[in-house]
Amino acid sequence: MRMFSLFASATSSRGAFALNVTALIIGLLLALSFAPAFAVDPQEQLKDPKLEARAREISAGLRCLVCQNQSIDDSDAPLAKDLRLIVRQQLEKGSSNSQVIDYVVARYGEFVLLNPRLHLNTLILWLTPLLLIAGGIVLAARVVRRQPETRAAPPLTPEEQKELQSLLTPPGGAANS
Amino acid sequence: MIVELGHFALILAFCVALVQCVSPLLGLAVRDNRLLKIADASAPVLFVLIAYSFAALIYAHVVSDFSVANVFENSHSAKPLLYKISGVWGNHEGSMLLWVLILSLFGAAVWLFGRNLPLDLRAMVLAVQGAISATFVIFIVATSNPFLRIADAPAEGNGLNPILQDPALAIHPPLLYTGYVGFSMAFSFAIAALILGRVDSAWARWVRPWTLAAWIFLTLGIGVGSWWAYYTLGWGGWWFWDPVENASLMPWLTGTALLHSAIAMEKRDSLKAWTVLLAILTFSFSLLGTFLVRSGVLTSVHSFASDPARGVFILAIVSAFTAGGLALFAWRAAALSAGSPFSLVSRESSIVLNNLLLTASCGIVLIGTLYPLALEALTGDKISVGAPFFNSTVLWIFMPLLLAVCFGMFLAWKRGDLREAAHRLWPAAAAALIAGLAASLEGGAGWKTVLAMTLGTWVLAGSVWEVLWRAKFLSAPLSETARRIWNMRRSQLAATLGHIGLGVAVIGIAGASAWNTERLTVMKQKDSVELAGYTVTFKNVFERDGPNYAELAGAFELRRGDKLIETIIASKRRYDAPPQATTQAGIAPRPFGDVYVVLGNELEGGAFAVRMYYHPFVRWVWGGVLIMFIAGLVSLLDRRLRIGLPQRAAKTPLASAPAPAE
Numbered sequence: 001m002r003m004f005s006l007f008a009s010a011t012s013s014r015g016a017f018a019l020n021v022t023a024l025i026i027g028l029l030l031a032l033s034f035a036p037a038f039a040v041d042p043q044e045q046l047k048d049p050k051l052e053a054r055a056r057e058i059s060a061g062l063r064c065l066v067c068q069n070q071s072i073d074d075s076d077a078p079l080a081k082d083l084r085l086i087v088r089q090q091l092e093k094g095s096s097n098s099q100v101i102d103y104v105v106a107r108y109g110e111f112v113l114l115n116p117r118l119h120l121n122t123l124i125l126w127l128t129p130l131l132l133i134a135g136g137i138v139l140a141a142r143v144v145r146r147q148p149e150t151r152a153a154p155p156l157t158p159e160e161q162k163e164l165q166s167l168l169t170p171p172g173g174a175a176n177s
Numbered sequence: 178m179i180v181e182l183g184h185f186a187l188i189l190a191f192c193v194a195l196v197q198c199v200s201p202l203l204g205l206a207v208r209d210n211r212l213l214k215i216a217d218a219s220a221p222v223l224f225v226l227i228a229y230s231f232a233a234l235i236y237a238h239v240v241s242d243f244s245v246a247n248v249f250e251n252s253h254s255a256k257p258l259l260y261k262i263s264g265v266w267g268n269h270e271g272s273m274l275l276w277v278l279i280l281s282l283f284g285a286a287v288w289l290f291g292r293n294l295p296l297d298l299r300a301m302v303l304a305v306q307g308a309i310s311a312t313f314v315i316f317i318v319a320t321s322n323p324f325l326r327i328a329d330a331p332a333e334g335n336g337l338n339p340i341l342q343d344p345a346l347a348i349h350p351p352l353l354y355t356g357y358v359g360f361s362m363a364f365s366f367a368i369a370a371l372i373l374g375r376v377d378s379a380w381a382r383w384v385r386p387w388t389l390a391a392w393i394f395l396t397l398g399i400g401v402g403s404w405w406a407y408y409t410l411g412w413g414g415w416w417f418w419d420p421v422e423n424a425s426l427m428p429w430l431t432g433t434a435l436l437h438s439a440i441a442m443e444k445r446d447s448l449k450a451w452t453v454l455l456a457i458l459t460f461s462f463s464l465l466g467t468f469l470v471r472s473g474v475l476t477s478v479h480s481f482a483s484d485p486a487r488g489v490f491i492l493a494i495v496s497a498f499t500a501g502g503l504a505l506f507a508w509r510a511a512a513l514s515a516g517s518p519f520s521l522v523s524r525e526s527s528i529v530l531n532n533l534l535l536t537a538s539c540g541i542v543l544i545g546t547l548y549p550l551a552l553e554a555l556t557g558d559k560i561s562v563g564a565p566f567f568n569s570t571v572l573w574i575f576m577p578l579l580l581a582v583c584f585g586m587f588l589a590w591k592r593g594d595l596r597e598a599a600h601r602l603w604p605a606a607a608a609a610l611i612a613g614l615a616a617s618l619e620g621g622a623g624w625k626t627v628l629a630m631t632l633g634t635w636v637l638a639g640s641v642w643e644v645l646w647r648a649k650f651l652s653a654p655l656s657e658t659a660r661r662i663w664n665m666r667r668s669q670l671a672a673t674l675g676h677i678g679l680g681v682a683v684i685g686i687a688g689a690s691a692w693n694t695e696r697l698t699v700m701k702q703k704d705s706v707e708l709a710g711y712t713v714t715f716k717n718v719f720e721r722d723g724p725n726y727a728e729l730a731g732a733f734e735l736r737r738g739d740k741l742i743e744t745i746i747a748s749k750r751r752y753d754a755p756p757q758a759t760t761q762a763g764i765a766p767r768p769f770g771d772v773y774v775v776l777g778n779e780l781e782g783g784a785f786a787v788r789m790y791y792h793p794f795v796r797w798v799w800g801g802v803l804i805m806f807i808a809g810l811v812s813l814l815d816r817r818l819r820i821g822l823p824q825r826a827a828k829t830p831l832a833s834a835p836a837p838a839e
Binding site: 043061063109110114122124133143 | 412545564
């Protein structure tokens, strides 16, 4: 929205829009949810760089609830800004990272977490990667084992070695070896 | 009239596609070759009809015929010509028409290049292509008709979302769709093979170039999309694990697996059932991707132009083809012969491992993308599955995959020697360890970065070394090495090149994620900021007009020491139709990374909020993708693929394209 005020003069000089209201609203909504980002404002930053770094780390894992698949760190939406401020306030109070995240989840629900926690309803989600790997290994083992063996033959016994030598050595060629 | 004819051609195309689907099946049932040959005639006709239909829609967009609803909703007379044309596929209806156009193009290609295929195989392939065409054409005609008229034609259109008015995004959908739809060839061949109960290495040799062609385009399409996101979205992100991105990644992962297993099938006649299954799955994921993007089931960064009402129809199409293909596979796969045996340590086994890991990573992307939708639909619980989930899980799959890549290249077919391979790989191991050590000495690198840098270098060095080793580098004179490299088969070099691309991309991903620096500042004119050894000075702001936007631009001087390197222009654009602002980042590519400047809001006293980044290694990501793309092209140029089936090759000696043998 702030972007529009910046261009207010340019807009009025360019004259009226030949557009209906719906298109305007859609346009505004798009601009809101998808404004090419100017997320974290310089003024928002914490003085302590360590604390600020932690704030950024936490923010990257929290979803901007009104956006489409954006973290609050990447989003320009007012709600994301509010959440960023909450994160920073909590950090300044001395909360640990997980305390800050718990605080946000308590208010906004699990939906806010980009990395879902292991619960009953996310059990399948988290187990699937393990099952895929385990199932894949079993399947691959079956595919490989089903192959008729072409393993290397056992090494020759000394007797066989001797016999081989005698076969390979041409008659009277002993002098060459 | 042109538009009405386009509409009519599309309906006619549906009828032709139906004939193309039914007559070969009927011909197979009653053993009548004349019915099989009908598919040969219908494939080019289908292409011509859909091409005309598509051309008619382009025409309507180019002349800004706002009596056509699709043009009114998505175009504007002031739009530059390029975006009038790309606007055709910048919306749902037009992009679906592009989808079937590419599909019919591939069908026509079977007719054109497939004369040396056995008649029954060619007819079955075309029948499956016809079935896919028919369902998608009727989908367009019934739910997404781009040719509908408006009774009172408006004087002006609504315009195209400015974010889509970009050269990279103009070519992104055609590239991506060529990839998606190209996998329909693999699918059609798999289904035809299952119906006919015949899968051999000649089959693999025919399927592989088409899969490769699709893979090349998909690779490039994903790369272009990522590059667009990098410079458009304003903070230099290039991959977001957005559902729409995942939709294109899934067929890429299984398609990559398919390329590898098809090699095993072509060379050693093994892994048949596996290859056929991957062919079915890959196209199913392409269809799933189409469903996710086009149904509006996701509301994500990319789907600006979708409509939930159509979802059920596409879902039915996706389910029918996927379930049908898999059921046919379950029923007929046992008929495929087992193929040549191989031992646990062999090139074949390494390809099985590759397939396993790629398919597992695809499965993770699939569950992560669909889980929130399914959970909400079933229980009402809303959860998010975002980048952290994918990064942490896919990492564990890709680490062993990257480790195994080099071993696979050094193992022999049928029976390999792991210890010998490890012994030969010492230069790659040394390079990887040095890179890992260097990465760990650099500040800000976590264990993941160090590991990824090590493995990326391992793959890169291992691939280079593989070629050198095969060319007897160091053990023969240099001229002999050069001669051997020159004489190597193209497909051999392509494999190496592809893996080099993978290594480069991994290094890029690791480096760009770990070491990017960010500066958020408020700057007045003449202010300077230090960024990664550079000095960026805010020179001035100025206004200028583009063809359909007004722009406020900031000029920033980039200096190293006292030397002026270049002036970066970062701007904010304001479009009228539709009214929307976009940010154009200013990017200065430097040898080791990009300096990336974004102009923000104006604050009191003529100061501006400015966001600056240094993105090291980021170009390696697309560099790697580009190398993989080139590798695919090189492999396509391999002579064996162009000659076609071996028994026909004798009749068409050294033909550059498979000439008609009859």
